[in-house]
Amino acid sequence: MLDLTHDAWLSRAKDLDLSGVHHIDGVDEPGGGATYAAVSPRDGQVLAQIADGGAAEVDAAVAAARRAFDTGPWPRLAPADRGRALLRLADLLDEQRDRLALTVSLEMGKPITDAYDIELRAAVNTFRFYGQLADKLTDESPHTAPDALALVTREPAGVVGAVVPWNFPLTLASWKVAPALAAGCTVVLKPSENSPLSALHLARLATEAGLPPGVLNVVTGNGATAGRALGLHPDVDVLAFTGSTAVGRHFLRYAADSNLKRVWLELGGKSPNIILPDAPDLEKAAATAAWGIFFNQGAMCTAPSRLLVHTSVAERVTEAIVRRAHELRVGDPLDPATEMGALVGESHLDRVLDHIGTGTAEGARLRTGGTRTLAGTGGSYLQPTVFDRVNPGMRLAREEIFGPVLSVLTFDDLDEAVTLANATEYGLAAGLWTSDLSTAHRVSRALKAGTVWVNCYEEGDLTVPFGGMKQSGNGRDKSAHALEKYTELKTTWIQL
Structure with missing residues (x-):
């Protein structure tokens, strides 16, 4: 933990420049002009005006992610090169740990000690873990008939929509974003309307780390507009969500009403x-x-x-x-x-x-x-x-x-x-x-x-x-198993 006093953190908070515009295709985008006030729960004061995205902004972000996936270099990079980019991002997160911890603390009320020591540590470690894991995965060649060769390969699933809550805004974003990027997918991240500022800074650092335009996009806005538009979008291949069980049901309906995208849910608990x-x-x-x-x-x-x-x-x-x-x-x-x-x-x-x-x-x-x-x-x-x-x-x-x-x-x-x-x-x-x-x-x-x-x-x-099990959701975050959500298995059978 940085050895800063209460007064020192208050002074830094006054000098903090917080930008609330979307990050799409590698640049900041104000969107259609509609905004809402991000209010700090610590004192009720307005932190920034946040771009209130809807269908148009989601369309732009998904289009950027689709271009980056279909024609851009990211899915075609050697896994080790993707890993190195994620490690650079982890280093940048670590370098700006105090700024990001302060942002998290201001926007959702987490004690600064926990934001610095726990939230940011988790985010940095997650990007490092998947950066190091990116080139450690192997494909399969099952033993079969002597006159045939069977190959089972893992391929990136495509464009991933990730919708995350406010309670651990960077930890839970990293649990979705890092394995998706390691697998070669591109991502549109929709943070909670209560905690958008830390996610936007994450996206800017990803661009600074060398991720190509369109690989990681962030659209801010309300769940009923931006979240719904992302869930219904026919060009999103996978949707990963952490939040309430009630909203998780909505995303399953959105998938049924659009392109039957895979939906991975980490929902509520009463542990x-x-x-x-x-x-x-x-x-x-x-x-x-x-x-x-x-x-x-x-x-x-x-x-x-x-x-x-x-x-x-x-x-x-x-x-x-x-x-x-x-x-x-x-x-x-x-x-x-x-x-x-x-x-x-x-x-x-x-x-x-x-x-x-x-x-x-x-x-x-x-x-x-x-x-x-x-x-x-x-x-x-x-x-x-x-x-x-x-x-x-x-x-x-x-x-x-x-x-x-x-x-x-x-x-x-x-x-x-x-x-x-x-x-x-x-x-x-x-x-x-x-x-x-x-x-x-x-x-x-x-x-x-x-x-x-x-x-x-x-x-x-x-x-x-x-x-989780039951109505706490499906699929798994963390570990190598998280990559299963963001990859497709392909069988190639070659007759010799």
């Missing part, structure tokens, strides 16, 4: 975190549970929002989490000492408060938090919130809140815990705390989730795939 009495360290389990729900203001698809804890240790664990919530420093995202920043905006804060109100009305017990704080700043801040006495039928236990709100449910035996954990339409992630190796294996297999963490939470690196 269970199971703490058994034989957890190796109950205090660590409680501290990790608190960190998992309050990190990033609770805006994580994998957030362990349902704490399933054995009745015999439930009060001890819950009290430890409540103590941590009281200690947590909520404040200005630009203060390096801040542990929990602002929610992304007033409408999202209102939505989370509505869930809290419903939880109280349905009979859950509010142990701490539940109200907004720091209202005088003009920002969208919420106290870390813990409910217990939650039952599986309550809205708190069923719906994704996407905020710093923990629901504590109890169980008496292991079978009940697994049943509670799987009693959700989602299947993104789960946690389990136990000292018993057999229990760890058996329960991990029984949990319907794309990732299961045992005696930890939110751990891993780029070598392992990430994605």
